Amino acid sequence: MPDIAFWNKCNNRCVMCTNEASFARHDPALYGLRAQVEKLERWLRGRGGVYLKNDEKRGFVSLTGGEPTIHPDFFRLLAYFRRRLPETGITLLSNGRRFADAAFTRRFLAVAAPPFAVAVPVHADTPALHDKIAGARGAYAQTMAGLDNLLAAGGAVDVEVRVVLHRLNVRRLGRLLASLLERYPDTERYRVTLIHYEIEGMSLANHRRLALRLRDSAAALAAALPRVRRFRNFRLYHFPRCLVRKELRRLCWVTLPKEDRVYTEKCRGCAARRGCLGLMAEYHKAFGDGELRRL
Ligand code: SF4
Secondary structure, three states: OOEEEOOOOOOOOOOOOOOOHHHHHOOHHHHOHHHHHHHHHHHHOOOOOOOOEOOOOOOEEEEEOOOHHHOOOHHHHHHHHHHHOOOOEEEEEOOOHHHHOHHHHHHHHHHOOOOEEEEEEOOOOOHHHHHHHHOOOOHHHHHHHHHHHHHHOOOOOEEEEEEEEOOOOHHHHHHHHHHHHHHOOOHHHOEEEEEEOOOOOHHHHOHHHHOOOHHHHHHHHHHOHHHHOOOOOEEEEOOOHHHOOHHHHHHEEOOOOHHHEEOOHHHOOOOOOOOOOOEEHHHHHHHOOOOOOOO
8 A cells, every 4th residue: 555645735733743844845846736647657557666655555545645635636636546546445644624614525525436535533532632732723623524524425435533642642542432432423434543653753753742652552442442342443553462452452453564563572473473563663662672472
């Protein structure tokens, strides 16, 4: 799954963003319509090294940013990607704010033919905390209104709610899940993905505020278990299987490329190694492997 940097500007300033601050200062022409078309055509011809991450994976693509929906040619480019990748699953990673506009959402749904998913991060159950993490006042209200509009489309696209856990929101995980269950009680209609934050880009720059051990993330997850069980479709990203409760191990996904993962001496001979992400390489650098235990 190549991660395609669709646009390098964003209307949020998330504290745990994995982009470098310099990313937003790149020449926007590098992400303009012409450049995107030229890159995708090269990739479709089988040229390697077109995209920075997961370039060799061909099953589906992620459109990332910045915020893709504020690209000046968003709809034209989206229509082009859909036309050139007719069978490929496309996931749009978006802060969801533009979808608060119902007319924008209708136009989007007319272009985003399946297989298509929109993944939207929700940082907290309160506007104040969500906006603080997103670095934008009013972001929570727009993101939730955007999710309302996407979910009202009745499955026209798949919807995923992403929760990126770090020190600023870990204590509110249970309340955040409860607020999702209250607002969107039909959990057949969307997926929730809980992600331990990555230490990269702005997240690295802000790490003193964000630092969170996997064991603390896993403890919050265990405390929220009765709520987790109420979701029909729940995933865990970036969690080593030995740190989560046995019944949750089947929810752990390996999503990062090999070069971004580490298996240590403790993983040698581990019964859960197959299907386990191990540790994120940057996490291993920051915290070591003291929390792992061979299963
Ligand atoms: S010891 Fe290593 S392989 Fe085993 S579950 Fe933990 S991280 Fe995964």
